[in-house]
Amino acid sequence: MVRIISDTSTMYSTQEAREAGFFVSPLSVSIAGESYRELDEMTWERFVGRIRQGNMPTSSQPAIGEVMELYEAHADEEIINIAMADLHHPYGCHGKSGTG
Numbered sequence: 001m002v003r004i005i006s007d008t009s010t011m012y013s014t015q016e017a018r019e020a021g022f023f024v025s026p027l028s029v030s031i032a033g034e035s036y037r038e039l040d041e042m043t044w045e046r047f048v049g050r051i052r053q054g055n056m057p058t059s060s061q062p063a064i065g066e067v068m069e070l071y072e073a074h075a076d077e078e079i080i081n082i083a084m085a086d087l088h089h090p091y092g093c094h095g096k097s098g099t100g
Helices: 014-020 044-052 064-073
Strands: 002-007 023-025 028-031 034-037 058-060 078-082
Touching: 002 064, 014 023, 023 064, 028 044
Parallel strands: 002 023, 002 078
Antiparallel strands: 028 034, 028 058
């Protein structure tokens, strides 16, 4: 069986993804001095409300430990990992050496 693993850039929470038959690791989102697991620890309504209050969010990739747990849980299956890159960043993708 082929397992699809992604992150919450799919716009699915971990629960919604499981119900749809795939798995996601939440991105980490920081806003107003607090960090959250995207779509799992903050609703969109609350998130948008914080932006309307003048707060600018930042995000980062899912915790590598969580991604590895998903890979290990499905080690006997083929895995397709679908992840989004920030194509608008001057170097193509955050965290790269600038060769993007």
